[in-house]
Amino acid sequence: xxxxxxxxxxxxxxxxxxxxxxxxxxxxxxxxxxxxxxxxxxxxxxxxxxxxxxxxxxxxxxxxxxxxxxxxxxxxxxxxxxxxxxxxxxxxxxxxxxxxxxxxxxxxxxxx
Amino acid sequence: xxxxxxxxxxxxxxxxxxxxxxxxxxxxxxxxxxxxxxxxxxxxxxxxxxxxxxxxxxxxxxxxxxxxxxxxxxxxxxxxxxxxxxxxxxxxxxxxxxxxxxxxxxxxxxxxx
Numbered sequence: 001x002x003x004x005x006x007x008x009x010x011x012x013x014x015x016x017x018x019x020x021x022x023x024x025x026x027x028x029x030x031x032x033x034x035x036x037x038x039x040x041x042x043x044x045x046x047x048x049x050x051x052x053x054x055x056x057x058x059x060x061x062x063x064x065x066x067x068x069x070x071x072x073x074x075x076x077x078x079x080x081x082x083x084x085x086x087x088x089x090x091x092x093x094x095x096x097x098x099x100x101x102x103x104x105x106x107x108x109x110x111x112x
Numbered sequence: 113x114x115x116x117x118x119x120x121x122x123x124x125x126x127x128x129x130x131x132x133x134x135x136x137x138x139x140x141x142x143x144x145x146x147x148x149x150x151x152x153x154x155x156x157x158x159x160x161x162x163x164x165x166x167x168x169x170x171x172x173x174x175x176x177x178x179x180x181x182x183x184x185x186x187x188x189x190x191x192x193x194x195x196x197x198x199x200x201x202x203x204x205x206x207x208x209x210x211x212x213x214x215x216x217x218x219x220x221x222x223x224x225x
Binding site for chain 1: 114116145147152153154155156157160168170202204211213214215216217218219
């Protein structure tokens, strides 16, 4: 499949360690944020979302933190596994019709 | 798998030609959004269709147009193809236009020569 990871910042993490992927957003009117995972040759896959009235949300092995003051979003992955290797995008939505704006992405490489 | 399918998987066209890409939404979903993803970049929103009407549009010229059918499947049409149109075209379906999770298809890789 085609690579979506060219020219992207890369985070290399040892298997079993925790990963933190950061994202800065620009639109202070954004009220809904989503993290997506994209593997080579596939479309983006929803991981977790958070509304602007929250600052933390937890899922299975993942946590999203939102800091509206500095317009910063982070994704924490606990006990990173080889299957977590992919490109991760943060995305924001400020329109009621789901005009989702994606960030540039971070490539996560898990070292066995 | 998300249940969203796209066809064709790959396509090669010549500059100036026209292309139609197709998307079948997940069962029960009435909203389809289209995105363009250039190599190494994040997807960019093209437009969204909700119950057969265009419901929002990104910064793409009018030569990018679409349709949604009564069964909620959708087409993306691009006229007068340019080299910069080479990209992965993704569609995503959702059960509505609010804060719903979008389910993406695998995409169509378009190459314009």
